Amino acid sequence: MKVVVIxxxxxxxxxxxxxxxxxxxEAVPAAPNTGVNTLTGEGLAEVLQGAAVVVDVSNSPSFEEKAVMDFFRTSTTNxxxxxxxxxxxxxxxLSIVGTERLEENAYFRAKLAQEELIKTSGIPYSIVHATQFFEFAKGIxxxxxEGDVVRVPDxxxxxxxxxxxxxxxGRTAVGTPVNGVVEVCGPEAxxxxxxxxxxxxxxDDPRTVVADPHARYFGSELEESSLLPGPDANVAETRFADWLARRQ
Known part of the structure; x- marks a missing residue:
């Protein structure tokens, strides 16, 4: 099966x-550095010849409100x-668990716009909502x-x-389209x-981490469960402690 990965x-x-x-x-990586640009349409027709499945994991180079919305609307439409x-x-x-609950977040609004384009396209689809990655801890x-203090939501x-x-x-790509959302998460909250x-x-980062109920997550105040998956989510096996130990 030919799968193009945007x-x-x-x-x-x-x-x-x-x-x-x-x-x-047959998995084909498609990105600007391989000659495929979803914003301009360059290379799209050629790379999609004979493709059975397309998986879109592309991301906006800018998270500024207008830029991120323009990216996902233009890229997904093309x-x-x-x-x-x-x-x-x-x-x-690929999208994010909790997207529909945090519409004051510009990035999440842009992902919702992307999802709506997919749902109304007429092409059989599957949207995978994943929780945050272990690799994101430092970036968050x-x-x-602020100074030497990291303030995160409670x-x-x-x-x-x-x-x-x-x-x-991968499992979703080679399976039957669900025409809906599949959630996936880590094994521990x-x-x-x-x-x-x-x-x-x-x-060995010495910064102090504080839980603050008014701290914002990229512009959004969170409730306790805002980023948590539902009861039917697919639970992955890798635990955070094992990942940390393996990385070290």
Missing amino acids: GGTGLIGSKLVGKLKEHGH LLKAEADAGVAHHVA ADAST AKIQPMYSDDVAAQL FPFDEFIRRGLAAD
Whole structure:
């Protein structure tokens, strides 16, 4: 089966391409550095020839409100049109658990707009909602730092290993379109501050981490369960402690 992975040279995309190839599929990474640009349409028709499935794990280079909305609207519109022309039978997209609950967040609004375009495209689809990745701990901390203090929401988070995200995307890509959302998450839910504190400690980062009920997560105030998956989510195996130990 030919599977084109949009964003196929990034963190998730490169792992997904590898996993699909291991299982005998023709996995093609598509990104600007391979000559495929979903914003301009460059290379789309050529790369989609003969493709049965497209998996979109691309991301906006800017998270500024207008830029991120323009990216997902333009990129997704161009991609879906090219897929329709090529006869692609299954569109898979990576999104985020809790997207529909945090519409004051500009990035989440842009992802919701992307999802709506997919749902109304007429192409059979599957949308994978994943929780935050273990690899994001430092980036979240950096965005939440004031001086030497990291202020994070007084909420819970159920993060997961990026490798497990790629594995779920692979299973979804070669399966039957669900025409809906599939959730995937890590095996453990933590207080947000514990996740960040443990991630920083593993890097010998001395910053103090504080749980603040009014701290914002990229512009959004969170309720305790805002980022948690539902009861039917697929639970990945890799535990945060094992990932930290393996990385060290």
